[in-house]
Structure formats: C-alpha cells, structure tokens
Amino acid sequence: MEFGLSEDQKLLQESIRGTLERVSPLDRVRKVAEARETEAPEIRQALVELGVPGMLVPEAQGGMGMTLLDAALVSEMLGRFVAPTPFIGTGVMAPIAIAGAGSKAQQEAWLPKLASGSAVAGVAVSEKASGSRDGAGIAASGEKLSGRALFAIDAAAADIIIVADKAGGLHLVKGDAKGLTRVRLTSIDLTRTLTELQFDNVEAEALSSGDAGAVLSRMIDAGRVMLAADTLGAGSMMIEKAVAYAGERKQFGRVIGSFQAVKHMCAEMASELEPCRSLIWYAAHAFDVIPDEASLMAAHAKGMAGEVGRFVARTATEVHGGMGFTDLMGLHYWFKRIGLDRQLLGSPERVRHEAAAMQGWVAAD
Structure with missing residues (x-):
C-alpha cells in the first residue's frame, strides 16, 4: 500500500503551483500589501478558472465534491506564494457550514455561487475556536443578531457571512444586511484581511437543518x-x-x-x-x-x-x-x-x- 498522494492530487498541486508562479509573484503581493487591498482580483480569477472555490461544494450544487486533503494541497501552495486571495473562509469553512447545516433553499441559493466564484463568503467563528475576549461574542434573539465578532476570515468584502453565536448556533448573514458594520483590523499579515463585525439587531437566517x-x-x-x-x-x-x-x-x-x-x-x-x-x-x-x-x-x-x-x-x-x-x-x-x-x-x-x-x-x- 502506498501512503502518499495520488497522481491526480500531484497534478492538482502542480497546476496550482504553476498558476501562482505566474499570477502571484512577490512584486504583485507587495503592491496589494502596500495598497491595503483586500485581494488581487486576477489571482482570484485564475483560481476560479481552475475550480478552486468549488472544491468542497457538492457536485449537486455545481462544485467538484473533492476532499479536504485536496484543499490542503491548494492551501499549501497559497502559503508558498503568500497569495493575497480569500480561500480558507469562502472556499472551505463556508461550504462545509452551508452543506452541513443549511436548508435546501440555502444550499441552492449560495453553494452554486460559491462554486462559480461569483460570491465570496466570510466566516466569524473565532470566539468558539480561539476563546472569547471581553466585549466580544454574538447573541441571537429570534432571527436577529447583536454583538461583536472579532477576527472574521474573508469577511472584508463578503457577500454572505457565516456567524457562530455564543450558544454555538450558526447563522447566515448577507453582507449588505442593515445594522451590520465591518471594521478592518490591523494585522501583521497584509496579504490577508481580518475584520471585526459589529451587529446591531441584524437580520440573519439560521443554519439549523443539521447538528449545528x-x-x-x-x-x-x-x-x-x-x-x-x-x-x-x-x-x-x-x-x-x-x-x-x-x-x-x-x-x-x-x-x-x-x-x-x-x-x-x-x-x-x-x-x-x-x-x-x-x-x-x-x-x-x-x-x-x-x-x-x-x-x-x-x-x-x-x-x-x-x-x-x-x-x-x-x-x-x-x-x-x-x-x-x-x-x-x-x-x-x-x-x-x-x-x-x-x-x-x-x-x-x-x-x-x-x-x-x-x-x-x-x-x-
């Protein structure tokens, strides 16, 4: 038995590597960082053409239905070229949330858009993963959210945001929702953005069809x-x-x-x-x-x-x-x-x- 990558996985990683060598040279990364841009659009487009945003989206919703190991090979290459483009939130965590806990209507509305790259999803779960800080945390009341979420991933210009509340419930919030304020946080890493999300009685859709x-x-x-x-x-x-x-x-x-x-x-x-x-x-x-x-x-x-x-x-x-x-x-x-x-x-x-x-x-x- 061979414990290693398949030929398809090796080809996948080499394809990503070759693309990023072309579209994400250090000079381009430097320009994005110095201008404090949220991403380099041409890098994202190149990855969209390779199907990267839809790797973990089920095939039934227009994705590729691939494995987390496949996604890890892509993430390794993104780190290698310090690529200034969203991936971990929009390409991995959000599809897992919507596919696992979203209703059929939510899945049909958003998973095809994520797979095609026509929409970006942010994720705000740091209080559950890293521990809550004073004054941070989201309270859910009915279909409304209030509070602050720190260190949201890929949320700076996201069309939707997956939010975890203090009780561990998951919610889908549209990026243009009334009462939602985004504050870009200062980070040592200028190749990616972190965002503080402030919720003032913001309308949200619960992701409640599975075990949240x-x-x-x-x-x-x-x-x-x-x-x-x-x-x-x-x-x-x-x-x-x-x-x-x-x-x-x-x-x-x-x-x-x-x-x-x-x-x-x-x-x-x-x-x-x-x-x-x-x-x-x-x-x-x-x-x-x-x-x-x-x-x-x-x-x-x-x-x-x-x-x-x-x-x-x-x-x-x-x-x-x-x-x-x-x-x-x-x-x-x-x-x-x-x-x-x-x-x-x-x-x-x-x-x-x-x-x-x-x-x-x-x-x-």
Missing part, C-alpha cells in the same frame, strides 16, 4: 488544517530562499553555505518542517474518512505547524543576516503570514490544551 454544533466543530477542524497547510507552504518557501541565499552570499571569500553553522541551520529547518507534511495530510485524511479522529488530529497539526513555522521563519531570516529584515528580500511577507496562521482559530497553546482534554489528560474548558 457538530458542523461548527467540523468548520473549525477544517480551518485549522488549512492554516497548518498554509504554514507548511510558507515555511517551505522560506527554507528554499535561505538555502539559495546561503549558496550565493560570500563572507571571508567563501559562500556562507559552506560554513558548518549555516549548514546546520538549514538542515534543522528542513528536518523540523518535513514531519508536519505527513501530519497535515493525515489530519485532512481523518477529516474525510475517520471523523472520530478529526478534531484531535486537526489540533495536533495546527499546534505543531504553529510552533515549527515560527522556528523556520526566525531561522530562515537569521540565515539571511541583516538582509533578512529588509523589504528588498520580502521575507517578512512569509514571516508574518506564518505568524497570523499561528494565532488564527487557536494558538498552539490552546489547541494542545484541547487535544489533551480530548484524551482525558486535563479537564475540558
């Missing part, structure tokens, strides 16, 4: 795996850049890559990051076919990628010396993307605590 609690858990699990895969891609690129620089930069008449200390730094980065790949693949596989293990493996993948990603980001920058801190090299885009991945939907400390609670080693919150 179970669907919310699956949304968070899927999001954590995607963030881990994004970190894997970003970390891999930082290692490659460090190795390339070490082979060119000279000190004392020799390339620095010939010095034992630099060799060790590069080797240690690779040896730390590579095990994350199999863990992320298994976490995505568990989500698809071993649901009893899905939450635990997603927590493990998120926690390990967060810690290893930080080590790789720091070490790759150190290999570059003072040049690593300049905008000319652009390393900071990967560094900061890894930093945001680490915190979204639960820090390593939080997800490790959850993993311990799932196994009965500590009391659950």
Whole structure:
C-alpha cells in the first residue's frame, strides 16, 4: 500500500503551483500589501478558472465534491506564494457550514455561487475556536443578531457571512444586511484581511437543518488544517530562499553555505518542517474518512505547524543576516503570514490544551 498522494492530487498541486508562479509573484503581493487591498482580483480569477472555490461544494450544487486533503494541497501552495486571495473562509469553512447545516433553499441559493466564484463568503467563528475576549461574542434573539465578532476570515468584502453565536448556533448573514458594520483590523499579515463585525439587531437566517454544533466543530477542524497547510507552504518557501541565499552570499571569500553553522541551520529547518507534511495530510485524511479522529488530529497539526513555522521563519531570516529584515528580500511577507496562521482559530497553546482534554489528560474548558 502506498501512503502518499495520488497522481491526480500531484497534478492538482502542480497546476496550482504553476498558476501562482505566474499570477502571484512577490512584486504583485507587495503592491496589494502596500495598497491595503483586500485581494488581487486576477489571482482570484485564475483560481476560479481552475475550480478552486468549488472544491468542497457538492457536485449537486455545481462544485467538484473533492476532499479536504485536496484543499490542503491548494492551501499549501497559497502559503508558498503568500497569495493575497480569500480561500480558507469562502472556499472551505463556508461550504462545509452551508452543506452541513443549511436548508435546501440555502444550499441552492449560495453553494452554486460559491462554486462559480461569483460570491465570496466570510466566516466569524473565532470566539468558539480561539476563546472569547471581553466585549466580544454574538447573541441571537429570534432571527436577529447583536454583538461583536472579532477576527472574521474573508469577511472584508463578503457577500454572505457565516456567524457562530455564543450558544454555538450558526447563522447566515448577507453582507449588505442593515445594522451590520465591518471594521478592518490591523494585522501583521497584509496579504490577508481580518475584520471585526459589529451587529446591531441584524437580520440573519439560521443554519439549523443539521447538528449545528457538530458542523461548527467540523468548520473549525477544517480551518485549522488549512492554516497548518498554509504554514507548511510558507515555511517551505522560506527554507528554499535561505538555502539559495546561503549558496550565493560570500563572507571571508567563501559562500556562507559552506560554513558548518549555516549548514546546520538549514538542515534543522528542513528536518523540523518535513514531519508536519505527513501530519497535515493525515489530519485532512481523518477529516474525510475517520471523523472520530478529526478534531484531535486537526489540533495536533495546527499546534505543531504553529510552533515549527515560527522556528523556520526566525531561522530562515537569521540565515539571511541583516538582509533578512529588509523589504528588498520580502521575507517578512512569509514571516508574518506564518505568524497570523499561528494565532488564527487557536494558538498552539490552546489547541494542545484541547487535544489533551480530548484524551482525558486535563479537564475540558
């Protein structure tokens, strides 16, 4: 038995890689970041043409009905090229929510639009995944929502937003709903947007045709795996850049890559990051076919990628010396993307605590 990617999955990842090499070069990423744009439209369009927004949308609603492992391969490439385009919320978490808990009418109204790329969905579940902060949280009363949701993903210009309330219920809110205010949050990562959503008696549609609690858990699990895969891609690129620089930069008449200390730094980065790949693949596989293990493996993948990603980001920058801190090299885009991945939907400390609670080693919150 071969434990690896299928030929179709390898082809999928290479197709995404080739496309992003063309449409998401560092110069384009830099322009989006400097202008504080929400995304690069041509990058999103290129991904739409490849069917990426509809990967997890069921075929009955115009999607491709693919697996979370397939989506993880895409997320890895998006991290590798620090692509400024929405994906985790609109392409992964929102379709899971609507397909799992939406009514037939809600599914028919929105899933085909998400699959075609004609609509973008945001997700506001951070209070359930990362813990609530003072003054944050959404209260549901009838068909109205009030309160604040922090760190909403892909919500800056979303047509619909999937919102989790304090009780764990899920709601669908239209982007132009009366009483909804969006405030863009300042983030270290300028390749993606985070939004604070303020609800003042906002009209919402409940997603209540399934077990909302179970669907919310699956949304968070899927999001954590995607963030881990994004970190894997970003970390891999930082290692490659460090190795390339070490082979060119000279000190004392020799390339620095010939010095034992630099060799060790590069080797240690690779040896730390590579095990994350199999863990992320298994976490995505568990989500698809071993649901009893899905939450635990997603927590493990998120926690390990967060810690290893930080080590790789720091070490790759150190290999570059003072040049690593300049905008000319652009390393900071990967560094900061890894930093945001680490915190979204639960820090390593939080997800490790959850993993311990799932196994009965500590009391659950």
